[in-house]
Amino acid sequence: MSSSTTQPNPKxxxxxxxxxxxxxxxxxxxxxxxxxxxxxxxxxxxxxISKASGVLPASIYWHFENKEGxxxxxxxxxxxxxxxxxxxxxxxxxxxxxxxxxxxxxxxYVFEEAPEFxxxxxxxxxxxxxxxxxxxxxxxxxxxxxxxxLVDRLEQRLAGSCDPEHGHHVAERLASLxxxxxDGSFVGHQIDAGETMPVEERYAQMSWIMGLxxxxxxxxxxxxx
Amino acid sequence: MSSSTTQPNPKxxxxxxxxxxxxxxxxxxxxxxxxxxxxxxxxxxxxxISKASGVLPASIYWHFENKEGxxxxxxxxxxxxxxxxxxxxxxxxxxxxxxxxxxxxxxxYVFEEAPEFxxxxxxxxxxxxxxxxxxxxxxxxxxxxxxxxLVDRLEQRLAGSCDPEHGHHVAERLASLxxxxxDGSFVGHQIDAGETMPVEERYAQMSWIMGLxxxxxxxxxxxxx
Amino acid sequence: MSSSTTQPNPKxxxxxxxxxxxxxxxxxxxxxxxxxxxxxxxxxxxxxISKASGVLPASIYWHFENKEGxxxxxxxxxxxxxxxxxxxxxxxxxxxxxxxxxxxxxxxYVFEEAPEFxxxxxxxxxxxxxxxxxxxxxxxxxxxxxxxxLVDRLEQRLAGSCDPEHGHHVAERLASLxxxxxDGSFVGHQIDAGETMPVEERYAQMSWIMGLxxxxxxxxxxxxx
Amino acid sequence: MSSSTTQPNPKxxxxxxxxxxxxxxxxxxxxxxxxxxxxxxxxxxxxxISKASGVLPASIYWHFENKEGxxxxxxxxxxxxxxxxxxxxxxxxxxxxxxxxxxxxxxxYVFEEAPEFxxxxxxxxxxxxxxxxxxxxxxxxxxxxxxxxLVDRLEQRLAGSCDPEHGHHVAERLASLxxxxxDGSFVGHQIDAGETMPVEERYAQMSWIMGLxxxxxxxxxxxxx
DNA sequence: TATGAATGAGCATTCATTCAT
DNA sequence: CATGAATGAATGCTCATTCAT
Numbered sequence: 027m028s029s030s031t032t033q034p035n036p037k038x039x040x041x042x043x044x045x046x047x048x049x050x051x052x053x054x055x056x057x058x059x060x061x062x063x064x065x066x067x068x069x070x071x072x073x074x075i076s077k078a079s080g081v082l083p084a085s086i087y088w089h090f091e092n093k094e095g096x097x098x099x100x101x102x103x104x105x106x107x108x109x110x111x112x113x114x115x116x117x118x119x120x121x122x123x124x125x126x127x128x129x130x131x132x133x134x135y136v137f138e139e140a141p142e143f144x145x146x147x148x149x150x151x152x153x154x155x156x157x158x159x160x161x162x163x164x165x166x167x168x169x170x171x172x173x174x175x176l177v178d179r180l181e182q183r184l185a186g187s188c189d190p191e192h193g194h195h196v197a198e199r200l201a202s203l204x205x206x207x208x209d210g211s212f213v214g215h216q217i218d219a220g221e222t223m224p225v226e227e228r229y230a231q232m233s234w235i236m237g238l239x240x241x242x243x244x245x246x247x248x249x250x251x
Numbered sequence: 252m253s254s255s256t257t258q259p260n261p262k263x264x265x266x267x268x269x270x271x272x273x274x275x276x277x278x279x280x281x282x283x284x285x286x287x288x289x290x291x292x293x294x295x296x297x298x299x300i301s302k303a304s305g306v307l308p309a310s311i312y313w314h315f316e317n318k319e320g321x322x323x324x325x326x327x328x329x330x331x332x333x334x335x336x337x338x339x340x341x342x343x344x345x346x347x348x349x350x351x352x353x354x355x356x357x358x359x360y361v362f363e364e365a366p367e368f369x370x371x372x373x374x375x376x377x378x379x380x381x382x383x384x385x386x387x388x389x390x391x392x393x394x395x396x397x398x399x400x401l402v403d404r405l406e407q408r409l410a411g412s413c414d415p416e417h418g419h420h421v422a423e424r425l426a427s428l429x430x431x432x433x434d435g436s437f438v439g440h441q442i443d444a445g446e447t448m449p450v451e452e453r454y455a456q457m458s459w460i461m462g463l464x465x466x467x468x469x470x471x472x473x474x475x476x
Numbered sequence: 477m478s479s480s481t482t483q484p485n486p487k488x489x490x491x492x493x494x495x496x497x498x499x500x501x502x503x504x505x506x507x508x509x510x511x512x513x514x515x516x517x518x519x520x521x522x523x524x525i526s527k528a529s530g531v532l533p534a535s536i537y538w539h540f541e542n543k544e545g546x547x548x549x550x551x552x553x554x555x556x557x558x559x560x561x562x563x564x565x566x567x568x569x570x571x572x573x574x575x576x577x578x579x580x581x582x583x584x585y586v587f588e589e590a591p592e593f594x595x596x597x598x599x600x601x602x603x604x605x606x607x608x609x610x611x612x613x614x615x616x617x618x619x620x621x622x623x624x625x626l627v628d629r630l631e632q633r634l635a636g637s638c639d640p641e642h643g644h645h646v647a648e649r650l651a652s653l654x655x656x657x658x659d660g661s662f663v664g665h666q667i668d669a670g671e672t673m674p675v676e677e678r679y680a681q682m683s684w685i686m687g688l689x690x691x692x693x694x695x696x697x698x699x700x701x
Numbered sequence: 702m703s704s705s706t707t708q709p710n711p712k713x714x715x716x717x718x719x720x721x722x723x724x725x726x727x728x729x730x731x732x733x734x735x736x737x738x739x740x741x742x743x744x745x746x747x748x749x750i751s752k753a754s755g756v757l758p759a760s761i762y763w764h765f766e767n768k769e770g771x772x773x774x775x776x777x778x779x780x781x782x783x784x785x786x787x788x789x790x791x792x793x794x795x796x797x798x799x800x801x802x803x804x805x806x807x808x809x810y811v812f813e814e815a816p817e818f819x820x821x822x823x824x825x826x827x828x829x830x831x832x833x834x835x836x837x838x839x840x841x842x843x844x845x846x847x848x849x850x851l852v853d854r855l856e857q858r859l860a861g862s863c864d865p866e867h868g869h870h871v872a873e874r875l876a877s878l879x880x881x882x883x884d885g886s887f888v889g890h891q892i893d894a895g896e897t898m899p900v901e902e903r904y905a906q907m908s909w910i911m912g913l914x915x916x917x918x919x920x921x922x923x924x925x926x
Numbered sequence: 927t928a929t930g931a932a933t934g935a936g937c938a939t940t941c942a943t944t945c946a947t
Numbered sequence: 948c949a950t951g952a953a954t955g956a957a958t959g960c961t962c963a964t965t966c967a968t
Contacts, residue, residue, distance in 0.1 A: 047927075066378040069293030072963060084965080085928060093963065149377045151442050152370065153291040165442060202448065203456065210435025217376050217390060223427065231428065238463045268947055272952060297938060309940080310953055318938065497948070516828040519743030522942060534944080535949060543942065595827065601892050602824045603741040615892060652898065653906065660885025667826050667840060673877065681878065688913045718968060722931060747959060760932055762960065 051089045053079050059100050063142035066153045104143040105168040111135045137225050176201040187244050196243040203239055207232045276314045278304050284325050288367035291378045329368040330393040336360045362450050401426040412469050421468040428464055432457045501539045503529050509550050513592035516603045554593040555618040561585045587675050626651040637694050646693040653689055657682045726764045728754050734775050738817035741828045779818040780843040786810045812900050851876040862919050871918045878914055882907045
């Protein structure tokens, strides 16, 4: 997953050279992610990336086939970071008591420590809807995989509360809801920058709703679906 | 807010001529909204707008000072449309029974009939966060005003269910939640284009959650806030 | 001479109307002279003239056939002002005692009160050397006529000092010198804005040299020509 | 001052490649000087420079930051050429007998061989008076330095004719006069293109006046200052 | 691999000018 | 006469990209 979309010249070369090359590549990727997360794809120029990273344009083109390829790599990297955050959250899960509290660590990571990964995914998928290419597909894949993981986790948690079949259904509905809540909270947070609602409160709101929904679903009040 | 969209009669003048100008202005504005909603600000070129609208670039600059100024007009127009949708929804409200069902018409309008207004607001506020200028402020203002309206409406609806003071508090929390749900649903819908969840289902999900939250808040189970 | 080069629509019209039109024309001409004297012809745009004069571009085109025609009018006006200054200086001449002191009033007028007339002539003739058209010819004509006038005046003054034939020759050489001195002093003054040499000193320098040259020429030491 | 004109070896680098770049830069600079000297800054377009030099606009922008930056380089280059001419004239000075004859070679060089350097300095300083930026300052600096050089040279020449203190004063007055005469002669020559007065005659006139002024100043008849 | 230089298409914007009212 | 609107060519400049060293 992290071995990106396009990579024209990954010659083995001498070793130390290669390491330096990888470092340059990483620096470019970081800067590109930052810029694209703030200005979008079209608003981010190669020369801006060059200036901010100190890597000459021609060198950027040595590491990535073209701007589109660089975008692919940025997306892959964001996806990786996303799942890394999910994994990190999973490690702390043991201590959490209710399923709706899962991912507190992940939530904070995504919202506060490295929001550029989520931002870039969101922004790119809004901005490049009709620009042919695989970007939108990539984002969809990330989201689908994230959702699956969520469903699994929720299913395990619900194992004791209801029978397996019902459990799976409940897990799926909760996962969908979680996605909506995360998306909505993130967007709101990006727009108001915490002015109308601090991150912690957003998290609390989300947990609260997840709790209500879980209870309602287990009790059988499923709403419209 | 609706000032820049329609220019009734700034000067006595000839009439027919001015009218044609206003029509051109409106056509440009519509095309610009469409394009910016799909490609973002940076990705939308004046010449693309020109081609799609049939209005020459130089004429576009007669109607709008800048690309930036055009963006401002686009945002104002989107805001107007937004509140128009809200008003339209309010007219149908009488027949709805529960407060969480309010805005079904508005929801459908925004999600299906004219999603570009919401899209452009969302996209622009993500894309142009650090590009100085008033765009982000405009979007914030629209959202704040929308939220206030929601609070008012909800408060009226809750009048019978609890005492006024508590009612206001409940209305505010429900409004915040509604914003999160609308944002999240919209983003999800934009990304999956209805593949993983049809619009109706998204609306049902939202109503269901709003209902749960209302019940819980009235009962006093307020979650973390 | 003041009834300019091009004038597309001088319809007789109603009288009061015509007077207002003449005022507008004059305002445009004044602003155009100012701007062209500072930014040159190419650097002065119709819309800049419009903004500075409050006359709409379309109206400017009603008074002048095109930008080139406006330039012609500007030059004519500057020439008029130039000769007006010369005439004004001639009136005060009686009190002056030596021929080299003639034009003190004119000198001050041109250098301090209305330098834009000289400036525009100078600038345009440098700037538009190879832009076909009559501008350069106009400037040459002004200068030639000014020189003739100078020669006449000087000849009268020298009448008592030497025989007519010699007198004419001396007057011509003095006139040439005067032109060089005025040009050079003006250019220097425009560049240093009086910092290295105040206007009065420049005038004194010029008078001093004119005196030396007259004495030398009358005495028969004619230099190389 | 000569810094921006020639770029010897800022970095070790490949050599042949850089040399070609420097040549292109020089070609652009030459063409830009020519055009700006004839049409002024505003009248000289980048695409005109491109067409006349065979260098693509984008390449011009590789060598110069701006049109303004290009102008700066043009001015520096003109200043260099100016002092080069002065130096060339100084070499031939030994054979000249009187101080007023100094610079005959320089005079001819500036008036006939490479008048564009003087023209561009003159034209730009008239045209861009209120266009903020350092252009006017640059021209002032060039003129000041030129004047200092003149004063030095004249002082040496006058060493035998009068005491040092008086000599310095005389030299300063003669230098001021020389500047006026050169400016005026050049402007006149540019306007009439030698029609009313051939270059040689202008030079003779200037020498004659310088001789008269020197004699008068040494004799103590200093005019008004 | 990194660098200086080039390239051609495209960008936002302004130009001089015209026309109908 | 003045005004709002249009027009097409040009402007200064940046873009993504390539190439030779």
